[in-house]
Amino acid sequence: MGKFLTDEQLVIRLHESNKQAFEEIYDRYWYKLFCICYHQLGSKEDSEELVHDIFESLWYKRNETAIRNLSTYLVISIKYRIANFIKSQITWRKYREYMILNKIHETYSTEEIVRFSDLSKAVDEVMSRLPEKTSRVFQLSRFENQSVKDIAEELHISEKAVEYHITKSLKALKEGLWMYQSNN
Structure with a gap:
């Protein structure tokens, strides 16, 4: 057949x-x-x-x-x-990044964004207080859209370490930027 x-x-x-x-x-x-x-x-x-x-x-x-x-x-x-x-494959991590960054945009009024001069400066301020490797990992993940595997290979660290640095960055962003939110 x-x-x-x-x-x-x-x-x-x-x-x-x-x-x-x-x-x-x-x-x-x-x-x-x-x-x-x-x-x-x-x-x-x-x-x-x-x-x-x-x-x-x-x-x-x-x-x-x-x-x-x-x-x-x-x-x-x-x-x-x-x-x-x-x-x-949009991972929980990507979802959390989206939610945090979306929340930042919702939280700031136009007036507040003008008062902070620029939201990206507020993000830069938080990122500058992080260890260099943590900040670099977040930059590669969020702004250059690299995968955890690619970041691990580029920086010669484990994928678990990459996840750790991303989580640390997200926590710092959440804590560092919430203090600017309005009380409304």
Whole structure:
């Protein structure tokens, strides 16, 4: 079976719960989907996991899904999974940074920002009181958007140390800038 069947014939057999048809679809499309994932994510493990999820979903939803063009369906499915995966990778740390910086903007009135001359000066003031390495790590993370792994490699420190410095920076920002907030 398999090699001589069209995609359309395989889809019909898949709907009939034919495992050989499923295996043929897997063999035909696994590598293509893996390459799409790997190109986007750069991680073999994550790419393999997403492709596995696509085929698992294809099997479990074989009776619910109307597939007109198998190749298009699989490519769109993997691109959707990739997009969701990337969104889910916004880590708790990034979320906390966003919340703190957003809170700073909400907290300061225009008048207060003018009084401080410039919000970035207030941030610079707090950062200047931190140890040089802590300040550098935060700068690379927040303003140069580097990953924890890249910062660790660049500064020759562990990823745990990078996380520690980022947490320390966020705490200092939170404490150092809250004293300027209005009491309203």
